[in-house]
Amino acid sequence: MASPKAVEVKNLISSDKVVIFSKTYCPYCKLAKEIFDKLKENYTAIELDLRDDGEEIQGILGEITGAKTVPRVFVKGNCLGGGSDVKTLYEKGELKTLVDA
Template sequence: MGIVSSTKRTIMPSTRDLVKELIAKDSVVIFSKTYCPYCKMAKEVFDSLQKSYTAIELDDREDAQEIQDVLGEITGARSVPRVFLNGECLGGGTDVKKLLQSGELIKKF
């Protein structure tokens, strides 16, 4: 018998709980990286609407990979930004900008 190795990480329930808790803490939550232009785009959308948001800057966190794994499970994508409004994932920066331009974003508040 050989040793079986898997490259897939096991996500700790505590990380899953943390992500759910972070999403529930504010009406707008953006999982972001400080250097990402799409993350900046998403933040600018909410700044232009003068809507406050909580930005979770993953590049400042040691558990960033685990958080992105959980986001992948619950939204279907690990990429940032992942933007949540009232617990609903709106997608990324381009998605949020399109919602703003179509007038649909403001209806969600």
């Protein structure tokens, strides 16, 4: 995990409080972004389907998080999981706490 691309992915993860690795056409990605919009929380979305290195990044995310599916949502460098995970945290009122902590 010391390849230049892996280092780039780790830098992307730490580049903002909320980072969402996404694909523009993915309904779960849209769900995750809509939830952060409802919280009025800014986020950085990295749209993997619009990048030449998207598949490579998705593979690295799989190594880091144990799952290659999108979205991969990070808050303060910690992976929360995907769209359903974010929705569950939001519905329990825990997501806002994680973002504001």
